[in-house]
Amino acid sequence: MKLNLSKIMAASWALIVLLAISVLAQQKPCQTASKFGPDDQIGNVNYITPAKTLAASKLVTKGRTYRLGVETNKDTPAYGTRTFNIIVLQPAQAGGATIGPNKVTYNDYIINGWVGIGSQIDGLGHLGIDGLYFNCNKAADFAAPDGLKKLGVEKVPAIATRGVLLDMAGYFNTDIVKEGTAFNRAEIEGAMKREGTDHSDSESNKCGQNLNLVFRKLIQIAWLKRRSLNSRLVTNSQCS
Numbered sequence: 001m002k003l004n005l006s007k008i009m010a011a012s013w014a015l016i017v018l019l020a021i022s023v024l025a026q027q028k029p030c031q032t033a034s035k036f037g038p039d040d041q042i043g044n045v046n047y048i049t050p051a052k053t054l055a056a057s058k059l060v061t062k063g064r065t066y067r068l069g070v071e072t073n074k075d076t077p078a079y080g081t082r083t084f085n086i087i088v089l090q091p092a093q094a095g096g097a098t099i100g101p102n103k104v105t106y107n108d109y110i111i112n113g114w115v116g117i118g119s120q121i122d123g124l125g126h127l128g129i130d131g132l133y134f135n136c137n138k139a140a141d142f143a144a145p146d147g148l149k150k151l152g153v154e155k156v157p158a159i160a161t162r163g164v165l166l167d168m169a170g171y172f173n174t175d176i177v178k179e180g181t182a183f184n185r186a187e188i189e190g191a192m193k194r195e196g197t198d199h200s201d202s203e204s205n206k207c208g209q210n211l212n213l214v215f216r217k218l219i220q221i222a223w224l225k226r227r228s229l230n231s232r233l234v235t236n237s238q239c240s
Contacts, residue, residue: 030136032129040135041155043124047207048161056162072118084113125151166191 034040070076074085087110098105116122124134125148131139134151142150169177171191 030132032132032134032136034135038135041124041151042157043134044207045156045159048157048159052162053160056160059162069119076118078114078117082114082117084111084117086111086113121153121156123148123151123153123156164192164197166195166197170194 034043036043036046040046072084074083076084078084088107089110090105091108092099093105116126125137125142127133128139133139133142137150142148166188168181168183168187168191169175171187171194172181
């Protein structure tokens with residue numbers, strides 16, 4: 001029985017290729033893998049170092065403060081079926097009663113609603129794609145009814161860094177940004193160019209800063225129409 005050397009060589013090479021592909025598939029991280037390692041739970045917040053915070057503090061010249069948050073109440077726009085209700089009551093004070101010899105009175109509050117309404121900061125466990133979350137974490141492995149075992153907002157450290165405020169309504173040349181408008185990299189960089197702001201001009205400035213977008217009257221209009229704020233922010237920055 002004669003051996004066909006060419007067929008044996010072809011089969012051998014095919015086996016080698018399959019083994020190589022298998023090894024590469026095992027080594028290749030998933031699409032949400034963090035550049036900061038398999039245990040990372042805060043992503044680009046790692047770029048906010050004490051040096052960044054110190055540098056940001058030196059940018060303050062007039063000491064003005066601005067409130068970027070919005071009031072949270074029953075009329076605050078909310079995604080999907082989310083609702084928010086608050087009840088104000090005076091415990092142990094029925095009929096004008098007071099507490100203690102100094103006649104203390106006070107108001108207390110009961111909240112019945114979803115915490116994902118109004119001004120907030122989300123941990124990286126909030127949003128995923130098809131059950132896959134940041135740094136290759138699968139929902140089945142860390143999401144539980146009593147809380148997330150990973151990627152919770154408690155992992156986010158205190159943030160003090162340079163802020164970049166962009167007027168997206170001005171960029172789109174409108175007083176009201178249309179609901180559902182996507183802010184991708186091109187739009188964000190366009191808004192920065194329009195305002196003469198460039199966060200990528202140096203290695204020391206392009207990472208570790210906070211990006212805020214101004215919608216102008218979108219919030220007020222949404223309150224009137226009881227509609228959700230679903231404009232999407234999708235960035236692909238040089239730090240990601």
